[in-house]
Amino acid sequence: MGEALSTFTKCDKDLARRLSESMRLNNSNPHDFYGFHFNNDGQLVDERGQAFNFSEQKEIRGANFYPKLCEKIMNFVQESLVTSLSLEKIAIPVDAKENEPQSFIFASRNALTTTDKLLILIHGSGNVVAGIWSRKVIMTDNLYKGSQITYVDKAISEGYEVVILNTNVNSKVVHCETWEGDVPIRGSESPKEHAVHVWDNFICQSKAQHIAVVSHSYGGVVTTHLACERRESFLSRVFAVVFTDSVHQLDPKRMPKDVFRFFCDNARNWVSSNLPLDTCIEKGKRPPLSDPRKISAGDPRHEWTTHAAYNSVFAFLREEYEKKISRARAASATGDRKNIS
Numbered sequence: 001m002g003e004a005l006s007t008f009t010k011c012d013k014d015l016a017r018r019l020s021e022s023m024r025l026n027n028s029n030p031h032d033f034y035g036f037h038f039n040n041d042g043q044l045v046d047e048r049g050q051a052f053n054f055s056e057q058k059e060i061r062g063a064n065f066y067p068k069l070c071e072k073i074m075n076f077v078q079e080s081l082v083t084s085l086s087l088e089k090i091a092i093p094v095d096a097k098e099n100e101p102q103s104f105i106f107a108s109r110n111a112l113t114t115t116d117k118l119l120i121l122i123h124g125s126g127n128v129v130a131g132i133w134s135r136k137v138i139m140t141d142n143l144y145k146g147s148q149i150t151y152v153d154k155a156i157s158e159g160y161e162v163v164i165l166n167t168n169v170n171s172k173v174v175h176c177e178t179w180e181g182d183v184p185i186r187g188s189e190s191p192k193e194h195a196v197h198v199w200d201n202f203i204c205q206s207k208a209q210h211i212a213v214v215s216h217s218y219g220g221v222v223t224t225h226l227a228c229e230r231r232e233s234f235l236s237r238v239f240a241v242v243f244t245d246s247v248h249q250l251d252p253k254r255m256p257k258d259v260f261r262f263f264c265d266n267a268r269n270w271v272s273s274n275l276p277l278d279t280c281i282e283k284g285k286r287p288p289l290s291d292p293r294k295i296s297a298g299d300p301r302h303e304w305t306t307h308a309a310y311n312s313v314f315a316f317l318r319e320e321y322e323k324k325i326s327r328a329r330a331a332s333a334t335g336d337r338k339n340i341s
Contacts, residue, residue, distance in 0.1 A: 033072050034065070042143035044073075052139050070127065070135050077131045077138075077147045081106050085152050087162065093187045094201055101172035101185045105198055106130055106164040108156065111206060117321065118208035119160040121148050122167065124217030125191065130166035133216055134303035145307040151214065154314055161208065165198055167191035167222055191218065192225045199226055204233050210324060212317050213241045216306045220246025220269070227259050235262055240320035242313050243269035243292060244306040250292075267292035268316055270309035274300045278312050 017040075036044050036052055044052040057065060081087045087106040096102050111118060123132060130148075132138070137146030144150045148164060155162050170189055171182040187197035203211065215223045220243045227234045235258060246269050252260045269292045271281060277298030295312075297305035306313075 033069055033076075034061075036069075038143050042145075043141075044139050044143070054136075054140060067127075069139070073135065073138060074129055074132055077143075077149065078106070078129070080149060081131050081152065081164070085149065085156070087152065087164070090202075092197065092201070093185075096186070101174065101183045103166055103169040103172075103185045103188045103194070104130070105166050105202070106162075107202065108152075108161045108163075111161040111163050111208075112202065113207060114161045115207045115209055117158075117160045117210045117212070118203070118206060119151075119155045119162050119317075120203065120211065120213045121151060121162065121164045122195070122213065122215035122219035122222055123148070123165070124219050125168065127168070129168060130164045133306045137303050137307070141304075145304070150307070150310065154310075158314065158318070160212075161206075163198070163203060165195060165219075165222075167194045167219070170194070191222050192229075195222045195226045196229050199230055199233075204230070209237065210321060211238045212320070213238060214244070214306075214313060215242070215246060216244045217302065218247055219243075220248035224248045224250060224255075224259075224263065227262070228255050231256055231259055235259065238262075239266065239324040240317055241267040241292070242316060243267060244297065244309055244313075245270070245272050245302050263292050266320060269294045270297040270305055270312065271295070272297060272300050272302050272305050277309065 033044065036046055039045050039049070046052070054066070078089070082089055087108055089104050090107055091102045091104050093100075093102065123130070128135060132147055134146045139146075152162050152164070167188075168191060169185065170191070171184050174181065174183045187201075188194040213223055223241060223243070223246075227238075241263065250260055250263055271294050273279070273281060273296035275281070275296035275298070277296060279296040281294040281296060295309075297309040299305060299308035
Protein backbone atom coordinates (compact mmCIF):
# COMPACT_ATOMS: atom_id res chain seq x y z
CA MET A 1 0.00 0.00 0.00
CA GLY A 2 1.06 3.59 -0.58
CA GLU A 3 1.94 6.19 1.98
CA ALA A 4 -1.66 7.42 2.06
CA LEU A 5 -2.65 4.24 3.85
CA SER A 6 0.35 4.10 6.16
CA THR A 7 -1.77 4.73 9.25
CA PHE A 8 -4.23 1.99 8.38
CA THR A 9 -4.42 -1.28 10.24
CA LYS A 10 -4.26 -4.64 8.44
CA CYS A 11 -8.07 -4.68 8.57
CA ASP A 12 -8.17 -1.30 6.78
CA LYS A 13 -5.72 -2.43 4.12
CA ASP A 14 -7.87 -5.49 3.54
CA LEU A 15 -10.82 -3.14 3.14
CA ALA A 16 -8.96 -1.09 0.54
CA ARG A 17 -8.08 -4.26 -1.35
CA ARG A 18 -11.62 -5.64 -1.20
CA LEU A 19 -13.23 -2.38 -2.27
CA SER A 20 -10.67 -1.93 -5.02
CA GLU A 21 -11.72 -5.32 -6.35
CA SER A 22 -15.45 -4.82 -5.96
CA MET A 23 -15.45 -1.29 -7.36
CA ARG A 24 -12.71 -2.05 -9.92
CA LEU A 25 -10.68 1.00 -9.01
CA ASN A 26 -8.15 1.01 -11.82
CA ASN A 27 -7.30 2.96 -14.93
CA SER A 28 -9.97 1.24 -16.99
CA ASN A 29 -12.76 1.43 -14.43
CA PRO A 30 -16.11 2.93 -15.52
CA HIS A 31 -16.01 5.52 -12.72
CA ASP A 32 -14.15 8.26 -14.55
CA PHE A 33 -14.06 11.61 -12.78
CA TYR A 34 -13.28 14.06 -15.60
CA GLY A 35 -10.00 12.36 -16.42
CA PHE A 36 -9.27 11.24 -12.86
CA HIS A 37 -9.90 7.93 -11.12
CA PHE A 38 -9.29 6.32 -7.74
CA ASN A 39 -6.30 4.00 -7.76
CA ASN A 40 -6.00 0.85 -5.67
CA ASP A 41 -4.89 2.90 -2.65
CA GLY A 42 -7.95 5.12 -2.86
CA GLN A 43 -6.07 8.14 -4.17
CA LEU A 44 -7.60 10.35 -6.87
CA VAL A 45 -5.09 10.37 -9.73
CA ASP A 46 -4.94 11.13 -13.44
CA GLU A 47 -4.03 8.67 -16.21
CA ARG A 48 -0.31 9.23 -15.46
CA GLY A 49 -0.81 8.40 -11.79
CA GLN A 50 -0.35 12.01 -10.68
CA ALA A 51 -2.38 13.01 -7.63
CA PHE A 52 -5.25 15.47 -7.98
CA ASN A 53 -4.15 19.07 -7.33
CA PHE A 54 -7.01 21.44 -6.57
CA SER A 55 -5.20 24.72 -7.30
CA GLU A 56 -3.83 23.40 -10.58
CA GLN A 57 -7.19 22.07 -11.76
CA LYS A 58 -9.00 25.25 -10.74
CA GLU A 59 -6.62 27.28 -12.87
CA ILE A 60 -6.98 24.93 -15.83
CA ARG A 61 -10.71 24.20 -15.70
CA GLY A 62 -12.19 27.10 -13.74
CA ALA A 63 -14.05 27.38 -10.43
CA ASN A 64 -17.13 25.47 -11.62
CA PHE A 65 -15.13 22.27 -12.04
CA TYR A 66 -14.84 21.59 -8.28
CA PRO A 67 -18.57 21.32 -7.46
CA LYS A 68 -19.14 19.11 -10.50
CA LEU A 69 -16.34 16.78 -9.45
CA CYS A 70 -17.61 16.77 -5.87
CA GLU A 71 -21.09 15.75 -6.93
CA LYS A 72 -19.79 12.90 -9.04
CA ILE A 73 -17.57 11.62 -6.23
CA MET A 74 -20.34 11.87 -3.63
CA ASN A 75 -22.66 9.84 -5.88
CA PHE A 76 -19.90 7.26 -6.31
CA VAL A 77 -19.38 6.94 -2.54
CA GLN A 78 -23.09 6.51 -1.94
CA GLU A 79 -23.30 3.92 -4.71
CA SER A 80 -20.39 2.07 -3.06
CA LEU A 81 -22.20 1.96 0.29
CA VAL A 82 -24.93 -0.03 -1.43
CA THR A 83 -22.97 -2.17 -3.88
CA SER A 84 -19.85 -2.89 -1.82
CA LEU A 85 -21.08 -2.70 1.79
CA SER A 86 -24.67 -3.89 1.23
CA LEU A 87 -26.35 -0.91 2.88
CA GLU A 88 -29.86 0.02 1.88
CA LYS A 89 -30.89 3.48 0.70
CA ILE A 90 -34.13 4.37 2.46
CA ALA A 91 -36.33 7.26 1.34
CA ILE A 92 -37.74 9.68 3.93
CA PRO A 93 -40.30 10.66 4.95
CA VAL A 94 -41.57 7.11 4.78
CA ASP A 95 -45.16 8.24 4.28
CA ALA A 96 -44.37 10.70 1.50
CA LYS A 97 -47.22 11.54 -0.82
CA GLU A 98 -46.90 11.34 -4.59
CA ASN A 99 -44.45 13.95 -5.90
CA GLU A 100 -43.61 15.10 -2.37
CA PRO A 101 -39.90 16.03 -1.98
CA GLN A 102 -37.89 13.29 -0.28
CA SER A 103 -34.44 12.73 1.14
CA PHE A 104 -32.83 9.45 2.19
CA ILE A 105 -30.62 7.73 4.72
CA PHE A 106 -28.52 4.58 4.58
CA ALA A 107 -28.95 1.59 6.86
CA SER A 108 -27.56 -1.93 7.06
CA ARG A 109 -30.07 -4.67 6.37
CA ASN A 110 -30.62 -5.71 9.99
CA ALA A 111 -30.52 -2.23 11.50
CA LEU A 112 -34.15 -2.40 12.60
CA THR A 113 -34.15 -6.03 13.74
CA THR A 114 -30.88 -6.47 15.64
CA THR A 115 -31.23 -6.71 19.40
CA ASP A 116 -27.57 -5.91 19.99
CA LYS A 117 -25.42 -3.03 18.68
CA LEU A 118 -26.29 -0.16 16.36
CA LEU A 119 -23.92 2.62 15.26
CA ILE A 120 -25.21 5.99 14.02
CA LEU A 121 -22.92 8.13 11.85
CA ILE A 122 -23.55 11.89 11.58
CA HIS A 123 -21.47 14.12 9.28
CA GLY A 124 -20.87 17.83 9.71
CA SER A 125 -22.43 20.90 8.09
CA GLY A 126 -21.92 22.41 4.65
CA ASN A 127 -22.00 20.52 1.36
CA VAL A 128 -21.25 17.03 2.68
CA VAL A 129 -23.91 14.33 2.47
CA ALA A 130 -24.48 10.86 3.86
CA GLY A 131 -21.35 8.76 3.35
CA ILE A 132 -18.94 11.71 3.40
CA TRP A 133 -16.84 13.12 6.23
CA SER A 134 -14.88 15.52 4.02
CA ARG A 135 -14.86 16.08 0.26
CA LYS A 136 -11.49 17.80 0.51
CA VAL A 137 -9.86 14.81 2.20
CA ILE A 138 -11.25 12.42 -0.41
CA MET A 139 -9.92 14.44 -3.33
CA THR A 140 -6.59 15.63 -1.96
CA ASP A 141 -5.66 12.63 0.17
CA ASN A 142 -7.66 9.42 0.17
CA LEU A 143 -11.12 7.98 -0.48
CA TYR A 144 -11.01 5.86 2.66
CA LYS A 145 -9.98 8.73 4.94
CA GLY A 146 -12.56 11.22 3.73
CA SER A 147 -15.60 8.97 3.34
CA GLN A 148 -17.55 6.95 5.89
CA ILE A 149 -16.76 3.71 4.08
CA THR A 150 -14.02 2.73 6.54
CA TYR A 151 -16.21 3.38 9.58
CA VAL A 152 -19.06 1.35 8.13
CA ASP A 153 -16.84 -1.61 7.30
CA LYS A 154 -15.16 -1.55 10.72
CA ALA A 155 -18.49 -1.26 12.52
CA ILE A 156 -19.93 -4.24 10.67
CA SER A 157 -16.80 -6.28 11.43
CA GLU A 158 -17.31 -5.54 15.14
CA GLY A 159 -20.93 -6.67 15.15
CA TYR A 160 -22.72 -3.36 14.66
CA GLU A 161 -25.60 -2.60 12.40
CA VAL A 162 -25.31 0.91 10.94
CA VAL A 163 -27.50 3.92 10.20
CA ILE A 164 -26.07 6.92 8.32
CA LEU A 165 -27.87 10.23 8.65
CA ASN A 166 -28.14 12.73 5.79
CA THR A 167 -28.66 15.95 7.71
CA ASN A 168 -27.78 18.52 5.04
CA VAL A 169 -30.40 17.57 2.46
CA ASN A 170 -33.21 19.82 3.67
CA SER A 171 -35.05 20.84 0.49
CA LYS A 172 -35.54 19.95 -3.15
CA VAL A 173 -35.99 22.12 -6.20
CA VAL A 174 -39.52 21.67 -7.55
CA HIS A 175 -40.46 22.63 -11.11
CA CYS A 176 -44.04 23.54 -11.89
CA GLU A 177 -45.66 25.15 -14.91
CA THR A 178 -46.05 28.48 -13.12
CA TRP A 179 -43.42 28.25 -10.37
CA GLU A 180 -39.99 26.90 -9.53
CA GLY A 181 -38.23 26.92 -6.20
CA ASP A 182 -36.92 25.07 -3.14
CA VAL A 183 -39.48 23.10 -1.16
CA PRO A 184 -38.55 21.93 2.38
CA ILE A 185 -38.44 18.17 2.91
CA ARG A 186 -40.94 17.22 5.59
CA GLY A 187 -39.14 16.04 8.70
CA SER A 188 -35.77 17.17 7.35
CA GLU A 189 -36.28 20.92 7.22
CA SER A 190 -33.05 21.32 9.18
CA PRO A 191 -30.21 19.02 10.33
CA LYS A 192 -31.69 18.87 13.83
CA GLU A 193 -35.18 18.07 12.59
CA HIS A 194 -33.76 15.40 10.29
CA ALA A 195 -32.08 13.64 13.22
CA VAL A 196 -35.26 13.68 15.31
CA HIS A 197 -37.29 12.37 12.36
CA VAL A 198 -34.88 9.49 11.74
CA TRP A 199 -34.76 8.70 15.46
CA ASP A 200 -38.56 8.58 15.76
CA ASN A 201 -39.23 6.64 12.59
CA PHE A 202 -36.27 4.28 12.41
CA ILE A 203 -33.86 4.13 15.32
CA CYS A 204 -36.46 4.23 18.06
CA GLN A 205 -38.42 1.57 16.17
CA SER A 206 -35.41 -0.73 16.04
CA LYS A 207 -34.83 -3.47 18.59
CA ALA A 208 -31.20 -2.52 19.23
CA GLN A 209 -30.41 -2.36 22.92
CA HIS A 210 -26.95 -0.83 22.61
CA ILE A 211 -26.67 2.28 20.44
CA ALA A 212 -23.54 4.36 19.82
CA VAL A 213 -23.11 7.62 17.92
CA VAL A 214 -20.13 9.04 16.00
CA SER A 215 -20.59 12.67 14.97
CA HIS A 216 -18.20 15.09 13.31
CA SER A 217 -18.13 18.89 13.65
CA TYR A 218 -21.71 20.26 13.54
CA GLY A 219 -22.89 16.67 13.87
CA GLY A 220 -22.11 17.15 17.56
CA VAL A 221 -24.69 19.94 17.77
CA VAL A 222 -27.21 17.66 16.08
CA THR A 223 -26.41 14.88 18.55
CA THR A 224 -26.79 16.99 21.69
CA HIS A 225 -30.04 18.43 20.34
CA LEU A 226 -31.36 14.93 19.69
CA ALA A 227 -30.46 13.85 23.22
CA CYS A 228 -32.40 16.76 24.69
CA GLU A 229 -35.42 16.32 22.41
CA ARG A 230 -35.65 12.56 22.91
CA ARG A 231 -34.19 12.43 26.38
CA GLU A 232 -35.80 9.26 27.76
CA SER A 233 -35.22 6.94 24.82
CA PHE A 234 -31.77 8.40 24.08
CA LEU A 235 -30.47 7.94 27.63
CA SER A 236 -31.91 4.45 27.98
CA ARG A 237 -30.42 3.09 24.75
CA VAL A 238 -27.28 5.05 23.85
CA PHE A 239 -24.18 3.77 25.65
CA ALA A 240 -21.51 6.01 24.08
CA VAL A 241 -21.06 9.11 21.95
CA VAL A 242 -17.95 10.00 19.99
CA PHE A 243 -17.41 13.56 18.82
CA THR A 244 -14.65 14.45 16.37
CA ASP A 245 -13.72 18.13 16.55
CA SER A 246 -17.32 18.87 17.46
CA VAL A 247 -18.55 22.46 17.69
CA HIS A 248 -21.26 21.68 20.24
CA GLN A 249 -21.58 23.48 23.56
CA LEU A 250 -23.09 21.93 26.66
CA ASP A 251 -24.74 24.24 29.15
CA PRO A 252 -26.03 22.59 32.36
CA LYS A 253 -28.37 25.53 32.84
CA ARG A 254 -30.07 25.03 29.49
CA MET A 255 -30.38 21.28 29.22
CA PRO A 256 -31.68 18.45 31.43
CA LYS A 257 -29.16 17.58 34.12
CA ASP A 258 -29.24 13.88 33.33
CA VAL A 259 -28.48 14.58 29.66
CA PHE A 260 -25.58 16.82 30.65
CA ARG A 261 -24.26 14.17 33.03
CA PHE A 262 -24.58 11.50 30.34
CA PHE A 263 -22.28 13.39 27.98
CA CYS A 264 -19.82 14.08 30.78
CA ASP A 265 -19.62 10.38 31.62
CA ASN A 266 -20.14 8.62 28.28
CA ALA A 267 -18.71 10.83 25.54
CA ARG A 268 -15.29 11.79 24.23
CA ASN A 269 -14.31 14.56 21.82
CA TRP A 270 -11.25 13.90 19.66
CA VAL A 271 -10.17 17.42 18.67
CA SER A 272 -7.71 18.85 16.15
CA SER A 273 -4.29 19.13 17.77
CA ASN A 274 -0.57 18.74 17.12
CA LEU A 275 -0.29 16.69 20.29
CA PRO A 276 0.09 12.90 19.98
CA LEU A 277 -3.08 10.88 19.46
CA ASP A 278 -5.14 10.36 22.65
CA THR A 279 -3.26 13.02 24.64
CA CYS A 280 -5.64 14.70 27.08
CA ILE A 281 -6.08 18.34 26.05
CA GLU A 282 -7.36 19.64 29.38
CA LYS A 283 -4.92 21.04 31.90
CA GLY A 284 -5.26 20.51 35.60
CA LYS A 285 -7.94 18.52 37.36
CA ARG A 286 -11.12 18.08 35.37
CA PRO A 287 -14.30 19.18 37.18
CA PRO A 288 -16.66 16.31 38.06
CA LEU A 289 -19.31 17.74 35.73
CA SER A 290 -17.90 19.32 32.60
CA ASP A 291 -17.98 19.04 28.81
CA PRO A 292 -16.94 15.62 27.41
CA ARG A 293 -13.24 14.97 27.79
CA LYS A 294 -11.24 16.53 24.95
CA ILE A 295 -8.55 14.29 23.50
CA SER A 296 -6.09 14.96 20.71
CA ALA A 297 -6.95 13.38 17.38
CA GLY A 298 -3.26 13.58 16.54
CA ASP A 299 -3.86 15.91 13.59
CA PRO A 300 -4.24 19.72 13.64
CA ARG A 301 -6.55 19.75 10.61
CA HIS A 302 -10.28 19.81 11.37
CA GLU A 303 -11.33 17.70 8.37
CA TRP A 304 -8.84 14.91 9.13
CA THR A 305 -9.80 14.33 12.79
CA THR A 306 -12.42 11.62 12.22
CA HIS A 307 -10.02 9.40 10.32
CA ALA A 308 -6.99 10.27 12.47
CA ALA A 309 -8.83 9.09 15.60
CA TYR A 310 -10.36 6.06 13.88
CA ASN A 311 -8.64 3.28 15.83
CA SER A 312 -9.03 5.11 19.16
CA VAL A 313 -12.72 5.70 18.46
CA PHE A 314 -13.46 2.00 18.10
CA ALA A 315 -11.29 1.15 21.11
CA PHE A 316 -13.38 3.59 23.16
CA LEU A 317 -16.64 2.11 21.86
CA ARG A 318 -15.47 -1.40 22.77
CA GLU A 319 -14.57 -0.21 26.26
CA GLU A 320 -17.89 1.56 26.81
CA TYR A 321 -19.84 -1.41 25.46
CA GLU A 322 -18.08 -3.79 27.84
CA LYS A 323 -18.81 -1.42 30.73
CA LYS A 324 -22.50 -1.42 29.91
CA ILE A 325 -22.62 -5.21 29.56
CA SER A 326 -20.75 -5.62 32.88
CA ARG A 327 -23.16 -3.28 34.65
CA ALA A 328 -26.12 -5.18 33.23
CA ARG A 329 -24.67 -8.51 34.39
CA ALA A 330 -23.98 -7.12 37.86
CA ALA A 331 -27.51 -5.76 38.11
CA SER A 332 -28.94 -9.07 36.92
CA ALA A 333 -26.87 -10.99 39.50
CA THR A 334 -28.00 -8.67 42.26
CA GLY A 335 -31.58 -9.13 41.23
CA ASP A 336 -31.18 -12.92 41.18
CA ARG A 337 -29.77 -12.90 44.71
CA LYS A 338 -32.65 -10.75 45.92
CA ASN A 339 -35.16 -13.13 44.36
CA ILE A 340 -33.46 -16.11 46.01
CA SER A 341 -33.43 -14.45 49.42
